[in-house]
Amino acid sequence: MHTGRRGSSGSDNPTADEPPEWSDVDDDAVEERVVELAEQGHDPSQIGQKLRDEGVKGTPVPDVKLATGKKVTEILDDNDAGNDLPEDLRNLLARAVRLNEHVDENPQDHQNKRALQNTESKVRRLVDYYRGDALDEDFKYTYERAKELL
Structure with a gap:
């Protein structure tokens, strides 16, 4: 998304309608x-x-x-055992918080400033995707809010 590289192709799970015979777990x-x-x-x-x-x-x-x-x-x-945030959003928020703290300590680190911008961009897109469903309608991403949620 934020690079000029082509990315890597992943593999697909084999199509199956029922679990294999050797895995007969209740x-x-x-x-x-x-x-x-x-x-x-x-x-x-x-x-x-x-x-x-x-x-x-x-x-x-x-x-x-x-x-x-x-x-x-x-x-x-x-079973009411899930997290309040989706896993992908939680991981991106954690990365954004780490990068933000790093950039505060190292203001000349331009590469990580750019990485922080890209990560925050991804967070905002994910927040738009989850808004109203897994997140409140008025949820907005800020560094303070991310730190508070984690």
């Missing part, structure tokens, strides 16, 4: 494990990785949505 057990990991402070992406790597009772879960019919964030919302 969907209630998966939901319990998701809530347990969320209470330990893990983000939804980290929960998916832990379920893929560690699994539930030793059996890996390759795809939570195939196993339960719900995404990790939907499971967290159903």
Whole structure:
């Protein structure tokens, strides 16, 4: 988005309608494990990785949505265990706060000033996307507000 490079192509998940035979985990057990990991402070992406790597009772879960019919964030919302901010917005706010503190300490660091401008631009776009749904209608990004939220 903010570079002249071409970017990298990612891989797509294989299309599947049902979980593989070797992963026959009960969907209630998966939901319990998701809530347990969320209470330990893990983000939804980290929960998916832990379920893929560690699994539930030793059996890996390759795809939570195939196993339960719900995404990790939907499971967290159903059990009131989710965060108040979406994960991508929270990560960008944390980066903006770190960059802002760095630029305050190092005013001649022009490269990171530019990185801060780009990050804040991304934050504003995401705030516009989430406004009214996951965020209040009158939510505006400021450094102080971001620091307060984190």
